[in-house]
Amino acid sequence: MFIAKTVNGGESIRKSLLISWVIPFSHEVRGISKDKVFNGYAPAISRKSKKHITEKMRGWHLNRRVQLKLSDIAVEINAEVRGWMNYYGKFYGSQLKAFLQCINLKLARWAERKYKRFRRKPNDAYKWLVRVASKNPALFYHWQHGVKPNRLKPFG
Structure with a gap:
């Protein structure tokens, strides 16, 4: 209504x-x-749905899965992200896209744990993710639809 x-x-x-x-x-x-x-x-997406998506993202445990490659992570999470974007993004997509930036932050945290050169350097890890997204924009589903990591410093 x-x-x-x-x-x-x-x-x-x-x-x-x-x-x-x-x-x-x-x-x-x-x-x-x-x-x-x-x-x-x-x-728009409800608070309850946002909480459910956040719990689902937390359940991925990306911070503990440093043995995986970025492409393996993309294979695992793309189906879920596609479903969220198709279901919740129909009417008020900008609100959902702002919320899906959390995935990019989680990927930067993953890179910070996986690669020693990014330890205690979250901004460098995020800049690396920006470069990966510019070289391979079709890797993650949300990157294909405009939710790429932006060039601003996300951490502090």
Whole structure:
């Protein structure tokens, strides 16, 4: 259900978009049109779903799997990430993409443990991940869809 109300006391607009229990709605200011501000509710990923995804990512135990290559990790997690992006990314993809940056941070932490040259140098590990993503953008599913590690320093 998509609901939009005008702040200036206008009529409410209701349109049935999807069932509310599938994907919850987040409140946001939708836009300004001719001196009217519209408050709306857009379907987005819920806190409960974010928690579930976070627990799933924690269950990968990437920090303990230093014997694997990056391509092996990609084979293992791509199917799950594809499913999350297809299911939760249909309506409010930007919120999901911001949340999926956590995978890139976890991969940088993995690199920090795997390679001695990155020990206690998380920014160097993240820069390495940026270089890998630029050389091989099809390695991870979320990289193919624009959730690549950015060039900013993520750690401190």
